[in-house]
Each structure stands twice: as C-alpha cells, then as structure tokens.
Amino acid sequence: MRADWRAVPDFKGRMSAKNRLHGQPVNGGGHAFDHVTVGLLTGPDGGGERVEVMLWQLTHAYWSGRSSYDLRLSGVALWFPRPLPPIGFYPMSEYWKATPRDFPAIPKHLLQEYDALSALGPQHGETRVLVADDLVFSALIRPEALGRPQLSGRHLRLDGNTAIAWSKGHAAPKLLEELAMELYELVGLLPRSSGPGS
Incomplete structure (x- = not known):
C-alpha cells in the first residue's frame, strides 16, 4: 500500500465509507466493508x-431461496472533481444485472441499453452496457480501453463524480491499487464535452 494511503480500522468508518456509494454492488444489508483503504491519486x-x-x-450474506451463503467481492471507487457521464458495464453475472436504478439522477428515457458483443467480441456476448451518450460508449467500450489487466472482466459504473x-472475490490490496490506476486512466479516455445525461 502507498505510504500516504491509510486503512480505516473502525466499523463506523468502514460503514460510512460504504454508504458513500449507492446502487450495485453495495446496496442493501447492514454490512460494513470488511476492509477499506483511502487516499489520493494522480496520474502516473x-x-x-x-x-x-x-x-x-465486502462480504454480503446472499440469499438463494431459503438458504444463504457469503458472497465476497472487492473493488475500487474514485471521486473526481468534475461530473462524469453516466455509463454502466455489466458482464454476465447472477448477482449484478444492468439496471437504470444504478443511476437515480438520470431519467430512464435518457439511458440506452446495448450489448457489448459488436464492440468487444464474442466473449462479451452477454455483457450489457447502460449509457446516455453514444460518444461515451465509443470511447470506453473497446478492447484497448477495457482490456487492461485489472479492469478486464469487472463491472464498472460512472455516475455523478x-x-x-x-x-x-477479495482481490489483494496490490491488485486493487493497480485497478484504481487503470480506472483513473479509463476515465481519462472520456470525451471532455460529455456530461451527465448529455
């Protein structure tokens, strides 16, 4: 972990960190994050x-019928000093489906749903994309953007800032640090004229 980043050890702080996010994958339940590290990031x-x-x-208690089991997941969140155009990228999953509810500030009629097959190839035939701007789709939904080692196969969402x-799965902290950098670089590919709902 970077020297200027810090772990959040207390339950209240980890719960507060989780509550900063809305929608999938953190919606529902009173579970705090298992582990949280926070800091600042700039370009390479x-x-x-x-x-x-x-x-x-995070570990969620996931219910299937009358039984439950632990679902472990991990990821990164970045907060930018500017608004980002809304887009959600949803690989096939029994846990996380494409839904406009992930974008509460965007009117549903502005969100379009596409599959990623034509842009990314047959391995993404069931990957769904929600987006409000076709230029954003073109900028991000391509192999050279989403094929980075840690971004590959993950769900992602840009909403607000x-x-x-x-x-x-619980990814190792070093891999999450690499994911944070790849996500930062991905946002750098956005067309600057795009804003929420444009």
Missing part, C-alpha cells in the same frame, strides 16, 4: 486530476 506522471480513492472488500469497478 504526477500530473492530471487529483481524485479521492477507496479500495474496499464517482467511478466504481468491482468483481466477485
């Missing part, structure tokens, strides 16, 4: 926007 050359970063691991990426 030290320039660019300074963003808040949060690395997290927040970017979040997650997947099943």
Whole structure:
C-alpha cells in the first residue's frame, strides 16, 4: 500500500465509507466493508486530476431461496472533481444485472441499453452496457480501453463524480491499487464535452 494511503480500522468508518456509494454492488444489508483503504491519486506522471480513492472488500450474506451463503467481492471507487457521464458495464453475472436504478439522477428515457458483443467480441456476448451518450460508449467500450489487466472482466459504473469497478472475490490490496490506476486512466479516455445525461 502507498505510504500516504491509510486503512480505516473502525466499523463506523468502514460503514460510512460504504454508504458513500449507492446502487450495485453495495446496496442493501447492514454490512460494513470488511476492509477499506483511502487516499489520493494522480496520474502516473504526477500530473492530471487529483481524485479521492477507496479500495474496499465486502462480504454480503446472499440469499438463494431459503438458504444463504457469503458472497465476497472487492473493488475500487474514485471521486473526481468534475461530473462524469453516466455509463454502466455489466458482464454476465447472477448477482449484478444492468439496471437504470444504478443511476437515480438520470431519467430512464435518457439511458440506452446495448450489448457489448459488436464492440468487444464474442466473449462479451452477454455483457450489457447502460449509457446516455453514444460518444461515451465509443470511447470506453473497446478492447484497448477495457482490456487492461485489472479492469478486464469487472463491472464498472460512472455516475455523478464517482467511478466504481468491482468483481466477485477479495482481490489483494496490490491488485486493487493497480485497478484504481487503470480506472483513473479509463476515465481519462472520456470525451471532455460529455456530461451527465448529455
């Protein structure tokens, strides 16, 4: 972990960190994050926007019929000093489906749903994308953008000034740190003229 980043050890702080996010994958339940690390991030050359970063691991009690089991997941969240255009990227999953409820500030009629097959190839035939701007789709839904090692296969959502990426399993802190950097770089590919709901 970077020297200027810090872990959040207390339950109240970990619960507060979780409550900063809305929608999938953290909606529902009174569970706090298992582990949280927070800090600031800038571009690889030290320039660019300074963003808040949060690395997290969570264990949900997941119900299936009358039985339950622990669902472990992890990811990162970044808070930018500017609004981001809304987009959600949902690989096939029994846990997280594409839903406009993930974007409460965006009128449903502005969100379009696409599959990612034509842009990313047959391995993404059941990946759904929710987006309000076709230029944003073109900028991000392509192999050279989403094929980065830690972004590959993860769900992601940009909404408001927040970017979040997650997947099943408790990833190691070093991998989450790499994911934070890849997500930061992905946001850098956005067309600057795009805003929420544009």
